[in-house]
Amino acid sequence: MRFVTLIIVVWLVIGAFAVFQRGYFDSAPENCAGVGTIALTVVAGPLNYAGVNPEVTDCQLPQPSE
Numbered sequence: 001m002r003f004v005t006l007i008i009v010v011w012l013v014i015g016a017f018a019v020f021q022r023g024y025f026d027s028a029p030e031n032c033a034g035v036g037t038i039a040l041t042v043v044a045g046p047l048n049y050a051g052v053n054p055e056v057t058d059c060q061l062p063q064p065s066e
Contacts, residue, residue, distance in 0.1 A: 015042035032059040
């Protein structure tokens with residue numbers, strides 16, 4: 001079980017490094033698409049270095065009911 005946890009942590013750290021290299025942390029995302037792109041890049045992990053470039057172009061947040 002510890003080995004699986006270690007693999008997951010390393011995977012996410014590599015994804016966070018990819019986000020850093022792409023400059024996503026330099027400025028705060030202005031909308032939910034920016035946050036989604038950062039989250040997908042972290043989750044993609046090492047796949048970022050295999051050519052995967054996850055990007056969220058549009059998202060709609062639910063509006064509160066009145």
